[in-house]
Amino acid sequence: MTKRSTCRLAAPAPGTGVQLRAGGAPLDASVAEAAADWFTRLHGGAATEAEKKSWSQWHDAHADHARAWQHLQSITGALQGLNADGVGYRTLHAAPASASRRRLLGLFVGVGTAAGASWIVTRTPQWQQLAADYRSGAGERQRHTLPDGTELLLGTRSAVALNFARPERRVRLLQGEALFTTGHPPGELGELPFVVETAEGRIRALGTRFTVRQNSGKTQVAVFEGAVEIHPVDASPGSTPLRLDAGQVVVFERTHAHEPGAAGERELAWSQGQLWVDNQRLDDFLVELGRYRSGWLRVDPAVAGLRFSGVFPLGAEGGVANTDAVLAMLPSSLPVQVRWRSHWWVKVEAAHAGSH
Structure with a gap:
């Protein structure tokens, strides 16, 4: 091997714990x-x-x-x-x-x-x-066509990596959420199973349209056409995969899946540029809204537990979500005010007496 200029890696410093x-x-x-x-x-x-x-x-x-x-x-x-x-x-x-x-x-x-x-x-x-082969930024929704014809829609702050080599067409959801409408190409590629991987396991598509969301320690899957099979990564040996049919949604962890429920418009809302709220706490809502924007977004503990419902528009596909407009709507639904120091620093507080 001929000598060439390379990046030298220093030996680990004593006590640092760094080990190749x-x-x-x-x-x-x-x-x-x-x-x-x-x-x-x-x-x-x-x-x-x-x-x-x-x-x-x-x-x-x-x-x-x-x-x-x-x-x-x-x-x-x-x-x-x-x-x-x-x-x-x-x-x-x-x-x-x-x-x-x-x-x-x-x-x-x-x-x-x-x-x-x-x-x-x-x-x-x-x-x-x-x-990542494809990724979206804060507030973005991106649509892509994969090499097998599968339609992929990425939600905010989402990323996937692809590997379509035998024995399967594999998509790794690295973060965020995605809507898949699987393709059926002719020939050898179309014969390979279509699988989505998350940190908690594998979802095998059975000719389908479905969403997958990577949460902290959990994966949510909702099926709208066809069916999928779910394999938690640390499930007991010999356990039967969970079959999820159209109209069902489930959350699964590394060892097991929870009881499936009914999937509806709420699970598809993000793909249509909407933020769906159903009797949700204000602090949880702001955590979700924070996925669509950059900067500092906080809530006063005095109003964090307030609950409300509604559907908030986020903007058209291909653009960036207008989260400022969503925040401006909050005082019409709750006794709160939104305090702005800048676009990047926002706090939701209790409304002053007489202001709501």
């Missing part, structure tokens, strides 16, 4: 650096036959080399080859070589397995940005 790992075991920094260098070179698309032969010799020279390579392959699998316009693809493949190697080297820090990589992707904003 791959496959669940510690890894020497020089091996991680070499693996990142080879990965960048080979996936850049310009590797010569001589370089590929040199890589093969390096890979087979030591078990640690093969372990480091497999570690990178398993973690970056969602980024490879499918969507050349995706954020993750561009971030890893279009970045300068040194920057790309730095990102790859970071994948060895504190992550020993593919499951650990999944944890990073779903819990850390930086890795959500790296892994």
Whole structure:
């Protein structure tokens, strides 16, 4: 392997607890650096036959080399080859070589397995940005057509990563919510099962239209056409998947699914540019509204428990939700006032006597 300029990774400082790992075991920094260098070179698309032969010799020279390579392959699998316009693809493949190697080297820090990589992707904003093929910002709704013809609608602050390689068409919901209308392409691609993954498990589509929302420690699924099968990731071995039919909604955790309920307009409201409120506490409402805007949004504890109902318009698809207008409507429904220091700093307080 010829020498080239690389990003040097310093040895972990004593007492910092930082440890390079791959496959669940510690890894020497020089091996991680070499693996990142080879990965960048080979996936850049310009590797010569001589370089590929040199890589093969390096890979087979030591078990640690093969372990480091497999570690990178398993973690970056969602980024490879499918969507050349995706954020993750561009971030890893279009970045300068040194920057790309730095990102790859970071994948060895504190992550020993593919499951650990999944944890990073779903819990850390930086890795959500790296892994996502499609993502939306605060207050946005974005519509995309996937390679198999599936229609994808992303809600606010949402992100997905795609992997349509055999044995399935897999979409990983990294954060937020999405509406899927599955496609049925002819040929080999159409024969692959369509699966949505979240931190809590897998949802297999059975020719359907459905929504999936990633909450903290829970996933919500609502079906509007067809059916889905739900497999919690830590369900008891041999347990039967939950079948969810059109008109049903369910919340499931890593070990089990809750009792299904009736799905209706409330579950689809976000996809139609609406925020649906049904006897909801004001503080919970503002948490949800905060997903649609940036900045500081708080509520006075004196009015946090007030309950109300309503349907609030958020704006047209392709634009940014007008949350200021929603906040301005609150005093007409509740004895509150909205105090603005700026667009980025808003507090909802009790209305002054005589102001409501």
